[in-house]
Amino acid sequence: DAKTTQPPSMDCAEGRAANLPCNHSTISGNEYVYWYRQIHSQGPQYIIHGLKNNETNEMASLIITEDRKSSTLILPHATLRDTAVYYCIVRVVNTDKLIFGTGTRLQVFP
Amino acid sequence: KAGVTQTPRYLIKTRGQQVTLSCSPISGHRSVSWYQQTPGQGLQFLFEYFSETQRNKGNFPGRFSGRQFSNSRSEMNVSTLELGDSALYLCASTNEVSYEQYFGPGTRLTVT
Numbered sequence: 001d002a003k004t005t006q007p008p009s010m011d012c013a014e015g016r017a018a019n020l021p022c023n024h025s026t027i028s029g030n031e032y033v034y035w036y037r038q039i040h041s042q043g044p045q046y047i048i049h050g051l052k053n054n055e056t057n058e059m060a061s062l063i064i065t066e067d068r069k070s071s072t073l074i075l076p077h078a079t080l081r082d083t084a085v086y087y088c089i090v091r092v093v094n095t096d097k098l099i100f101g102t103g104t105r106l107q108v109f110p
Numbered sequence: 111k112a113g114v115t116q117t118p119r120y121l122i123k124t125r126g127q128q129v130t131l132s133c134s135p136i137s138g139h140r141s142v143s144w145y146q147q148t149p150g151q152g153l154q155f156l157f158e159y160f161s162e163t164q165r166n167k168g169n170f171p172g173r174f175s176g177r178q179f180s181n182s183r184s185e186m187n188v189s190t191l192e193l194g195d196s197a198l199y200l201c202a203s204t205n206e207v208s209y210e211q212y213f214g215p216g217t218r219l220t221v222t
Contacts, residue, residue, distance in 0.1 A: 032209060034211070036213075041216075042216070043114070043214050045213070046211060049209060096141050096158045096160075096204045096211060097143065097158055097166045097168075098153075098155065100145075
């Protein structure tokens with residue numbers, strides 16, 4: 001069973017920040033939080049991951065709460081091409097097994 | 111750097127047949143994982159290989175099997191195909207240093 005809970009859908013205006021929440025209240029100390037997105041049944045695209053510190057890369061920022069029970073993916077300036085299903089996943093260290101939930105369908109509108 | 115490649119991209123088989131799908135990971139990645147994606151069940155983990163050894167297995171019947179070669183390329187095999195095996199089969203390879211995992215474009219299998 002998925003260990004994460006995400007809203008099924010969200011809307012965001014183009015150019016605005018998209019903040020996608022994720023709950024992972026049962027996360028263990030050695031489990032990482034990963035974010036992927038999938039566009040039109042292509043292979044999921046890696047976005048970012050983190051353990052307990054906030055992370056930022058060229059695509060997005062990941063904010064993890066201090067108790068690690070939830071996180072937020074931030075796309076700072078959403079574009080129409082960011083329309084996709086976004087998956088928040090926990091992954092155990094030393095295994096590559098990812099347990100996907102149902103994700104959040106993000107719709108960016110003009 | 112080339113990404114994860116999967117062949118073939120599309121495949122049509124009939125019930126009862128078997129099929130072999132291939133995955134070439136990113137150069138230098140030794141870990142390969144396989145996933146099945148269907149509209150009803152979403153993305154489900156099949157198995158994971160590291161250095162030619164199966165490290166993890168999902169809850170799929172024994173008709174689903176895989177292997178990994180010394181060059182890290184991996185194959186998965188599905189025997190006695192059923193209609194419900196129609197799906198997008200995805201392969202992913204992992205950078206064991208950064209823990210970044212990258213997916214290929216997938217093989218879309220249709221069973222008729």
